[in-house]
Amino acid sequence: MNKQWFTSGSVITLAALLSACASAPEQHQGMLDTRAAYDTAVDNPEVARNGLSHLRDADQALDRAEALFEEGAATDLIDHHVYRANRHIEIARENALRAGLEEELAAAERQRDDLRIRIGERRAQVAEMEARMLREQMDRLQAEQTERGMVMTLGDVLFDINEAQLKPAGERTVNRLAEFMKEFENYRVRVEGYTDSIGEADYNQMLSLERAESVRAELLAAGIAPNRILVQGFGEQYPKASNNTAAGRQENRRVEIVISDRDGNIGSR
C-alpha cells in the first residue's frame, strides 16, 4: 500500500516538475553565438593576453550554460549564464582595446617629450648664437664693459675741432652702431657728450650736448626710432683723465654711448 502510494505520487510529481521545467528547445542560438564569440576572443592574442581571467570566467559560464542546456534546464537560467559569459567576453575585449591604446599613449608621450627636448635644444642654440653675435657686434663697436653697461667711446678726433659736426670716420662708427641697433631691436642707447675744462663751463656744456645731438641725428638718419635714443650733455663733468696735459684733455673731449641691456634698461651716472 505504502509502496503503491509512493510510486503513483512520484509519477505525478515527476510530471508536474517536468512541465514546470518546460521541455528544452533543440538549440540555444544565443549560447552558440556566445561560444563562437568566445572562440574568436581566445584566438586573438591581444584579448587572450589582456583578458585572461575574464575569458576563463566566460568559458566557465558557457560550460555551465551548455550543461544546463543538456539537462534541459529552464531557459532563464541558461540565458543568465550566457549573459554572464557575454559580459566577460566584452570586458576582456575592452581590456585588450585599452591596453593597445595605452601602448599608443606611451609612444605618444615619448614622442612629445622628444619634441620638447628638441625644442629646448633649438632654443638654447638660438640663444647661444644670438649671444655670440651680440659679443661680436660689441667687439666691432669696441664697446667696453663698465658699471653702466657696455659703453662705446667716440674720441675727439672723430669731430671737427670745437664743432659738433661728425667727421666721416665718426659717421662710419655711428653707422656701425645703427646696424647693431637695427639687428637687436630691444637695445636702446644714451648718447653722452663730455668736454675738457678749457673755456666757459656753459659753452662746454652746450658743445657736449651738441656733439651728442649730432650723433643722435646720424642714428635717426640711419633709420633708428627716436624713442630708442636718449641724449645728455655733461660738459666738463666726469673727466677720464687729467685736464692738465694736452693728452689728458684730448681724452676728456669725447662722446660716450651707453648701450642698454637686452630689455632696454640703461644704467646712468
Place this chain on the structure above:
Amino acid sequence: MRSRVISLLLFGVLVTGCATDPGPKPEEEREAAYSAVRSADDAGAMDVEPSIMNTAREKLEAAQVLIEEQRYAEARQLLEEATLDARLAASRTSTQQVRNELGDIQASIDSLRNNLENQQ
C-alpha cells in the same frame, strides 16, 4: 522498496533542478553588485555608458524586490548580472579616459611640431 528509492531520488533531483527552497540570501552578491555600481559611478561611467549603468541600476532595484519576496535565486542572478554590467561600463570608461589623454597628447605633439617648424 526499490521503486520507492528511485522515486525519492528522482524527486530529489527534480527539486534541486527547479528549486522552490529560497536557499541562502545573496548577501555577498548584493554587496559586490552595489560596490561595482558605486565604483563605476565614481569613475564617471554614467557619462560614458549611461544605458548600461541604467540597466545595472534597474537590476539592483529588481533584485531588492526579489529579496524581499525571498526569491533569492532570481535575485542572485540579477545581482551577478548588475555586477558585470557595472564592470563593463567602468572598463569602457577607463578606455575612454585613455582615448581622451591620447587626444590631448596628440594635440600637444601637433603644436610642438608647428613650434619646431616655425623656429627653423
